[in-house]
Amino acid sequence: MSGSSSNMLHRALLILLLFVGFAAPAQADVFRVGDFSIQPGIDPGSFELSASIPSVLASDKSLGLPEGCRETSREKLTETVMTRYSIGIGCDRALEVDDAIVTPWAVDGGTFLSTAMGARVQQALQPDGETLSLPIGETAARTRALPEVAVEYTWQGIVHILGGWDHLAFVLCLCLLARGRFLLALVTTFTIGHSLSLALAFFDIIKVPVPPVEAVIALSITFMAREAIRAREDDMTDPGKRRRQLAVVAGFGLLHGLGFATVLRELGVAPQERLSGLLFFNGGVELGQLIFVACVLAVMKLAGIFDRDQWVRQAALYSAGIVGCFWLIERVAGFTLGMA
Structure with missing residues (x-):
């Protein structure tokens, strides 16, 4: 050459x-982190889920809900870098300890605050592949081994x-x-x-x-x-x-x-x-x-x-x-x- x-x-x-x-x-x-919270709604068996995720991950895919539960409403607000969802959920039965909501957003991690079972439970969560599960039925944050x-x-x-x-x-x-x-x-x-x-x-x-x-x-x-x-x-x-x-x-x-x-x-x-x-x-x-x-x-x-x-x-x-x-x-x- x-x-x-x-x-x-x-x-x-x-x-x-x-x-x-x-x-x-x-x-x-x-570092794409989501912020999630769920609280009881006004009507019996109803809940309000709030989710804040990076806008690059935003999608309108459905949540994976426990059996007997369904979405009743969904609002979406897109800001510069974050997208915020407010999702109403209705359930025909009482929540159980193993119940969880599977989110469709591929975050690297998330924070989760729940008062769905009456107690205030706050914990950090890690994704399972492309999804993140929110343990809505837990009444206390899980203690993990070192x-x-x-x-x-x-x-x-x-x-x-x-x-x-x-x-x-x-x-x-x-x-x-x-x-x-x-x-x-x-x-x-x-x-x-x-x-x-x-x-x-x-x-x-x-x-x-x-x-x-x-x-x-x-x-x-x-x-x-x-x-x-x-x-x-x-x-x-x-x-x-x-x-x-x-x-x-x-x-x-x-x-x-x-x-x-x-x-x-x-x-x-x-x-x-x-x-x-x-x-x-x-x-x-x-x-x-x-x-x-x-x-x-x-x-x-x-x-x-x-x-x-x-x-x-x-x-x-x-x-x-x-x-x-x-x-x-x-x-x-x-x-x-x-x-x-």
Whole structure:
């Protein structure tokens, strides 16, 4: 292949990377959680179900109702990102403990508040494939064994980090900024930072508005991409520059942890599972982060075999920086317009 053809191929691949990057912003940090509640209606045997789900999942499919129950009414209100349903249900018999409503919306998790049986029952629920079952016949939240809690929240942590494009973009910049022990130090510092702020925010020790945090997370991607692009080989051995980079990563780690805390709250963690849920969710985030780091290093190793590692590195960093700028503008515009 001639030099001009090779350059054209490189430019085409770079444009493709940028296009993919620009296609992703709307999906940044996606975690699709539903909020459900049911209460007795005015008439005997009647109930009112309220459901709030992400609009991308909205559909008018029927609920899976217990035998002897039917829908009597349905109202739907679509907002910018959420769709809210108010559904009337009538039953010809008394509810039993095993009765449940199967919802048709493919959420990643949900919170459920029920007063259908007289007692107030609040709990977090996990989907079974493409559906989520609401245990309307229960009179108390189910107490789960520690292994079940561990598996659920570890998995939720993995799913969140691997589906959180903004967090992954930041970790990508770290992987392309440093190597060896210094990369390990940067990732460890980032982990300590977001683990600390995740715990403080989850237990309401600190409270910070979410929109500005999300905007600064986007800024952190652009900043670290710039740092990595401008980095030189001798920077990795300069103690002063290393300390500065560690301090910057620690600060951004604290901000990313606040974003993780928002997701953990949305899952509606049961009071008796707050500590264990926090620990295992954070462990899942770290496990997912390590999986991503391993994948990035493997790709760079493969690119090095074909003598394309520097080109791949530059293309990835410029893409991350541009997408970070786009997310920053998008998020600042979002909460600025919301305040107007």
